[in-house]
Amino acid sequence: MNSLSTKTSPPSSPEAQRRLAYFNDRSDQIVSTIRELVEMESPSDNKPAVNRIAEAVAKKFAQLRGEPRIHRATSFGNHLQVDFPGRRAAKPLLLLGHHDTVYPLGTLATMPCQIVGDKLTGPGVLDMKSGIGLMLHALAALQDWHTEECHGILPRPVTVLLVSDEEVGSDSSRAITESLAKKAAAVLVLEPSYGSQGAVKTARKGVGDYLVKVTGKASHAGLDFQKGVNAIRELARQIEKISGFTELKKGLTVNVGVVSGGSRTNVVPAEAAAQVDVRIARMKDAAGIDKKMRSLRPFNRKCKIEITGGINRPPMERTAGVAALYAQAKAIARELGWKLGEAAVGGGSDGNFTAALGIPTLDGLGAVGDGAHAPHEHILISELPRRAALIAALIERA
Numbered sequence: 001m002n003s004l005s006t007k008t009s010p011p012s013s014p015e016a017q018r019r020l021a022y023f024n025d026r027s028d029q030i031v032s033t034i035r036e037l038v039e040m041e042s043p044s045d046n047k048p049a050v051n052r053i054a055e056a057v058a059k060k061f062a063q064l065r066g067e068p069r070i071h072r073a074t075s076f077g078n079h080l081q082v083d084f085p086g087r088r089a090a091k092p093l094l095l096l097g098h099h100d101t102v103y104p105l106g107t108l109a110t111m112p113c114q115i116v117g118d119k120l121t122g123p124g125v126l127d128m129k130s131g132i133g134l135m136l137h138a139l140a141a142l143q144d145w146h147t148e149e150c151h152g153i154l155p156r157p158v159t160v161l162l163v164s165d166e167e168v169g170s171d172s173s174r175a176i177t178e179s180l181a182k183k184a185a186a187v188l189v190l191e192p193s194y195g196s197q198g199a200v201k202t203a204r205k206g207v208g209d210y211l212v213k214v215t216g217k218a219s220h221a222g223l224d225f226q227k228g229v230n231a232i233r234e235l236a237r238q239i240e241k242i243s244g245f246t247e248l249k250k251g252l253t254v255n256v257g258v259v260s261g262g263s264r265t266n267v268v269p270a271e272a273a274a275q276v277d278v279r280i281a282r283m284k285d286a287a288g289i290d291k292k293m294r295s296l297r298p299f300n301r302k303c304k305i306e307i308t309g310g311i312n313r314p315p316m317e318r319t320a321g322v323a324a325l326y327a328q329a330k331a332i333a334r335e336l337g338w339k340l341g342e343a344a345v346g347g348g349s350d351g352n353f354t355a356a357l358g359i360p361t362l363d364g365l366g367a368v369g370d371g372a373h374a375p376h377e378h379i380l381i382s383e384l385p386r387r388a389a390l391i392a393a394l395i396e397r398a
């Protein structure tokens with residue numbers, strides 16, 4: 001953990017100034033890289049489209065003398081790993097992100113990638129094509145800065161992993177993410193930052209999904225009412241019970257988000273189901289809530305109840321390692337002349353997997369903007385240079 005000590009030898013203020021100026025001078029190039037990535041649409045469920053962006057991004061990293069490796073996935077797009085050697089013998093730093101988006105092909109027609117004042121808009125521009133652009137430019141800068149003493153070799157080894165299925169749960173990439181994280185000194189996640197001040201994320205909730213299925217017995221609501229067993233009524237009682245599992249003080253929430261059931265008003269419904277979203281702030285709450293969900297029993301014994309699902313992303317907790325990494329980032333930001341805040345958020349990312357393994361993880365290092373997954377998604381162009389400077393310095397020091 002020595003490498004994570006917050007004792008750093010800060011560059012002189014002119015050095016920080018020089019670095020900021022370097023990225024300010026290249027702001028147009030950073031924007032054009034991001035633009036190129038946004039204009040390659042890559043919805044998670046379109047394998048050919050996601051494969052295309054993986055190939056294109058692999059070429060960009062290869063131009064920086066990284067060694068790309070495509071992990072072929074069967075039911076999702078391919079994942080991209082890029083390894084960079086380093087001058088210093090150290091564990092690699094893992095730069096983590098994803099190249100899939102939530103937007104279907106053709107979204108660009110109604111949501112074009114364009115510059116409007118200080119904003120760059122487009123599908124996935126914030127989440128997280130800009131994060132990939134920032135990685136590319138931070139790595140290129142480090143090679144530039146270290147040209148003389150080491151011919152453009154990075155100061156320390158770096159591994160980049162961009163997965164293809166983050167927006168749909170990371171099932172096909174999780175094992176790769178975890179195995180690379182285990183070999184890494186720390187993980188920097190280039191997901192969007194939080195809020196208008198661009199805070200990094202030092203805690204994320206864990207996420208679970210459950211399906212509660214109730215089976216009753218159908219009958220004619222007029223002729224045979226008493227022969228029926230109403231599954232919707234049973235489900236309604238279960239929903240009240242499930243909703244009561246929420247414990248706000250622990251950061252544990254249970255949301256029944258989708259219900260279905262029944263066929264016609266004149267039929268006593270034989271089936272009903274509810275989809276439930278569970279969020280936990282602490283891993284130690286996982287077993288308890290899981291047990292409560294699985295222990296649901298029918299109120300009406302003539303009904304059958306079936307529970308499937310589970311906790312699929314562990315929480316990212318603010319461990320000592322996470323806090324140390326944040327302290328380091330905050331110090332770098334201070335040198336660059338700004339106050340970097342931190343936030344705990346309810347949404348999960350692949351950083352949840354790496355943090356849960358005990359690997360120091362700092363998330364939300366990507367661009368500043370708003371509207372992820374929404375029609376007004378955008379980033380702030382003026383924030384890009386200092387984000388790039390922060391990432392470059394973290395790669396050197398973390």
Ligand SMILES: [Zn+2]
Pocket residue numbers: 098127128166191192
């Ligand atoms: Zn994302």
